[in-house]
Amino acid sequence: MEQKDYLLREIEKISLLLKMIFNKIAGKEKSYALTVENQFEEAKGLLFHEIGFDIDIFLSIEKSETEHYISKFNGINGSNIELLADILKVMGMKTDSAKTKEYLERALKLYELCNSLDKTFSFDRERKINEIKNVL
Numbered sequence: 001m002e003q004k005d006y007l008l009r010e011i012e013k014i015s016l017l018l019k020m021i022f023n024k025i026a027g028k029e030k031s032y033a034l035t036v037e038n039q040f041e042e043a044k045g046l047l048f049h050e051i052g053f054d055i056d057i058f059l060s061i062e063k064s065e066t067e068h069y070i071s072k073f074n075g076i077n078g079s080n081i082e083l084l085a086d087i088l089k090v091m092g093m094k095t096d097s098a099k100t101k102e103y104l105e106r107a108l109k110l111y112e113l114c115n116s117l118d119k120t121f122s123f124d125r126e127r128k129i130n131e132i133k134n135v136l
């Protein structure tokens with residue numbers, strides 16, 4: 001029972017963190033002093049320090065290893081994977097850096113992973129997938 005409670009707390013903690021990061025980089029939380037690049041660096045730092053998720057490592061691994069890398073983190077469930085994909089999508093859409101394509105390709109891979117894990121069809125997720133495919 002304690003193990004289940006711990007896992008549920010971890011899922012909720014990660015969910016709150018991902019939602020906060022998404023709101024910050026998507027412009028839903030006003031932070032005029034920060035440039036887009038600074039917001040991305042702050043988001044990367046929060047993910048790393050709070051849950052140990054390193055976006056740079058995630059982007060550097062083979063796409064086939066994506067699911068394995070994600071599965072190493074306690075508290076990552078389907079909805080949290082989709083939130084992480086949303087963050088990567090926003091990062092890819094908002095930046096003009098060399099990593100734009102990498103962000104979008106990884107977001108696409110995560111959305112596809114969500115589709116394989118989720119038993120219900122999501123029109124919103126499919127819309128996001130199509131947006132990314134149109135940009136790529």
